[in-house]
Amino acid sequence: MSGLEIDNISMRFDLVNGTSVQALKDVTLTLKPGELMSVLGPSGCGKTTLLNIVAGFLAPTGGQIMLNGRVVRGPDAERGMVFQQGALFEWMDVRQNVGFGPSMKNMPKAEKAGIVDHLLDVVGLQGFKDKAVYELSGGMQQRVALARCLANDPDVILMDEPLGALDALTREKMQSLVLKLWKETGKTIILITHSVEEALLLGERLIVMAPRPGRIHKEYRLPFAEMGVDADLREVKKHPEYTSTREEILNMIWNMEEEIMGRSEDAS
Amino acid sequence: MIPFVIYTVIFIAAYYIVHNVVRRAGRSTDYTSLKTVTFGDESAVSPDRTASVISILSIFVLWGMFTGSVLLPSFLHAPGPFKGIATFEYTAETPDGARDTATVTVLVHPHGQEVSPPEIEPGDGWANNDSATISIWRSGLIRVDKNDALGRKDGARITQVNGQAIEPGGTVMTEFGRVGMSPKGTLNFVPTKGWQMEPIWLPSPEAVATRLAEIATEGFRGSTLWQHLGYSLMRVVVGFFFGAMVGIPLGYAMGLSNWFRGWFDPIVEFMRPVPPLALIPLVIIWAGIGETGKIILLFLAALWIMAIAARAGVSGVNISKVHAAYSLGASKAQIMRYVIVPNSLPEIFTGARVAMGVCWGTVVAAELVAAEKGAGMMIMVASKFQNTDIVIMGIILIGVIGFGIDMLMRWAERTMVPWKGKA
Ligand SMILES: Nc1ncnc2c1ncn2[C@@H]1O[C@H](COP(=O)(O)OP(=O)(O)OP(=O)(O)O)[C@@H](O)[C@H]1O
Ligand SMILES: [Mg+2]
Numbered sequence: 153m154s155g156l157e158i159d160n161i162s163m164r165f166d167l168v169n170g171t172s173v174q175a176l177k178d179v180t181l182t183l184k185p186g187e188l189m190s191v192l193g194p195s196g197c198g199k200t201t202l203l204n205i206v207a208g209f210l211a212p213t214g215g216q217i218m219l220n221g222r223v224v225r226g227p228d229a230e231r232g233m234v235f236q237q238g239a240l241f242e243w244m245d246v247r248q249n250v251g252f253g254p255s256m257k258n259m260p261k262a263e264k265a266g267i268v269d270h271l272l273d274v275v276g277l278q279g280f281k282d283k284a285v286y287e288l289s290g291g292m293q294q295r296v297a298l299a300r301c302l303a304n305d306p307d308v309i310l311m312d313e314p315l316g317a318l319d320a321l322t323r324e325k326m327q328s329l330v331l332k333l334w335k336e337t338g339k340t341i342i343l344i345t346h347s348v349e350e351a352l353l354l355g356e357r358l359i360v361m362a363p364r365p366g367r368i369h370k371e372y373r374l375p376f377a378e379m380g381v382d383a384d385l386r387e388v389k390k391h392p393e394y395t396s397t398r399e400e401i402l403n404m405i406w407n408m409e410e411e412i413m414g415r416s417e418d419a420s
Numbered sequence: 421m422i423p424f425v426i427y428t429v430i431f432i433a434a435y436y437i438v439h440n441v442v443r444r445a446g447r448s449t450d451y452t453s454l455k456t457v458t459f460g461d462e463s464a465v466s467p468d469r470t471a472s473v474i475s476i477l478s479i480f481v482l483w484g485m486f487t488g489s490v491l492l493p494s495f496l497h498a499p500g501p502f503k504g505i506a507t508f509e510y511t512a513e514t515p516d517g518a519r520d521t522a523t524v525t526v527l528v529h530p531h532g533q534e535v536s537p538p539e540i541e542p543g544d545g546w547a548n549n550d551s552a553t554i555s556i557w558r559s560g561l562i563r564v565d566k567n568d569a570l571g572r573k574d575g576a577r578i579t580q581v582n583g584q585a586i587e588p589g590g591t592v593m594t595e596f597g598r599v600g601m602s603p604k605g606t607l608n609f610v611p612t613k614g615w616q617m618e619p620i621w622l623p624s625p626e627a628v629a630t631r632l633a634e635i636a637t638e639g640f641r642g643s644t645l646w647q648h649l650g651y652s653l654m655r656v657v658v659g660f661f662f663g664a665m666v667g668i669p670l671g672y673a674m675g676l677s678n679w680f681r682g683w684f685d686p687i688v689e690f691m692r693p694v695p696p697l698a699l700i701p702l703v704i705i706w707a708g709i710g711e712t713g714k715i716i717l718l719f720l721a722a723l724w725i726m727a728i729a730a731r732a733g734v735s736g737v738n739i740s741k742v743h744a745a746y747s748l749g750a751s752k753a754q755i756m757r758y759v760i761v762p763n764s765l766p767e768i769f770t771g772a773r774v775a776m777g778v779c780w781g782t783v784v785a786a787e788l789v790a791a792e793k794g795a796g797m798m799i800m801v802a803s804k805f806q807n808t809d810i811v812i813m814g815i816i817l818i819g820v821i822g823f824g825i826d827m828l829m830r831w832a833e834r835t836m837v838p839w840k841g842k843a
Contacts, residue, residue: 228747239741241741242839256748256750
């Protein structure tokens with residue numbers, strides 16, 4: 153069976169003081185190949201934890217992850233990750249960063265150079281391939297990170313707030329780029345974000361998570377990603393359903409946040 | 421005190437001159453002058469190179485001023501010591517009130533010169549004229565009544581110098597220096613010393629330069645200058661090399677393995693605060709004063725610094741870099757080679773720079789204690805013989821080499837780890 157199955161995942165962190173945190177409880181999801189899913193939720197609801205478990209950086213305390221019918225037991229090149237920032241290798245130039253995955257597989261030089269060149273074209277950094285990564289702007293660095301992930305040709309791409317540190321304009325351009333790449337490559341993508349707008353635009357499916365314990369609160373199926381592939385994102389945002397869904401989700405998250413605040417006030 | 425005041429005056433004067441006179445001509449509004457927040461922003465303060473140059477120059481000028489250097493025009497010199505013929509008069513009095521006056525002529529000559537007292541006429545009266553020699557910066561007893569017709573055994577006493585009354589224990593200032601009287605009634609003369617430093621305390625710059633040229637060509641204590649410096653440098657390089665060869669792998673092991681970390685943590689944490697200088701006696705007992713002992717000492721000095729730097733480099737890796745490498749398909753060995761090691765290089769270079777500095781200081785100190793060759797040995801032996809010029813020359817050379825080592829390490833850092841501090 154192909155696709156990504158998140159099967160009944162629970163995660164409990166035991167703290168040094170003897171107590172424990174239930175970061176995730178019974179999360180179950182199935183993603184078909186090529187699905188684009190965005191994840192929203194108040195801070196601390198376990199989004200990063202879930203992504204780290206899918207990536208294989210963390211072993212869940214319950215449940216399992218299956219990809220293409222095989223159980224995930226650790227990080228692997230079939231699941232690529234794009235971090236918020238700081239994960240590029242600054243001792244390598246742009247070309248070496250993008251070619252890191254192929255190099256690790258000892259891919260022949262010529263073949264690797266072809267992949268790297270192609271991807272730098274795709275993300276629009278052809279002129280920067282010999283630059284050091286610390287000489288690039290934040291937006292350019294995230295494009296390098298995307299290209300580096302794609303160079304490995306993973307089945308699933310996991311993104312944890314990849315655009316969180318960018319300014320509004322750069323962010324919008326990057327959102328279009330993500331949609332374009334999704335359509336062209338047909339990858340399965342999970343994208344965590346704090347921005348409701350971004351979640352609406354970059355999710356065929358949108359998951360809203362609730363905290364304590366982290367769980368799936370509500371799921372949407374949305375047409376905007378498909379629309380945004382060849383339309384201007386600002387046009388998409390004028391769609392009446394977009395506006396109404398945005399209000400609905402914002403209210404939902406507000407209520408959750410208030411509940412959290414109320415609960416911690418009770419506690420104190 | 422006076423040199424300090426002069427230095428402060430130069431500091432302030434140079435500031436005003438450079439800012440108000442020199443810079444006024446070419447003033448333009450640059451970005452710095454438009455910055456509103458400059459306080460506490462490190463990039464806003466960059467060294468003014470004019471100030472650096474003036475600062476160095478004024479140290480040399482001060483040095484020259486107070487040593488009477490020939491490199492400076494003489495009107496800049498601080499008043500020097502008196503040199504030449506000094507005279508003063510004394511008046512003796514017998515118990516029955518008879519007085520007579522005579523002149524004392526003193527030749528004040530440079531130290532170490534063979535001179536004879538100036539020829540003088542005995543003069544009239546029962547008190548005869550005297551002559552004596554004293555070398556510059558020194559003082560001398562002058563038994564002026566020794567050649568008088570009526571001397572101390574006749575009850576005559578000296579009561580005046582240059583017409584001013586003097587009694588045992590008192591002094592009189594003359595044009596050429598101070599005349600004092602001992603409790604027993606003997607005169608002593610201290611020629612004016614001026615404000616300059618005696619060469620034995622502080623030789624002039626040209627004396628140091630001459631000595632440098634002399635030692636560079638003739639050597640010192642059976643070795644050439646280059647051998648002395650070369651030996652010190654060689655010890656540092658060898659000691660540092662072995663320290664790094666052992667320390668870096670040890671630091672990596674401590675950064676990667678709980679067992680290594682636990683095993684070596686107490687040792688490293690204990691040895692780190694022990695100054696290498698404190699190990700000198702033990703190393704001398706164990707390994708003697710030869711090369712082995714010195715290299716062991718420097719090895720130990722470098723070892724802990726390098727181990728700690730490597731450990732910090734490994735533990736300081738951003739976990740998302742390691743995660744990224746894993747999800748790009750890297751194996752553990754590949755992560756070690758392509759992520760952990762390069763990521764630790766900036767820390768290791770910083771450690772190396774510190775270690776080289778510490779080693780250089782330690783080797784000089786160790787040579788001060790015991791050595792047959794080396795920069796430290798050179799200045800220690802020179803100081804025993806009061807060869808202040810060699811001591812100062814040695815200190816300057818040690819400073820220059822230390823500075824050179826630091827510059828070299830910085831350069832290596834810039835070229836080998838250009839991404840340092842840019843993450
Ligand atoms: N290594 C850990 N040890 C202990 N507790 C942890 C650990 N990692 C996460 N947690 C806890 O698990 C919960 C979920 O954390 P997680 O980082 O997944 O939240 P998040 O949804 O990504 O939040 P944010 O939106 O702020 O990034 C939090 O309560 C957090 O304190
Ligand atoms: Mg998170």
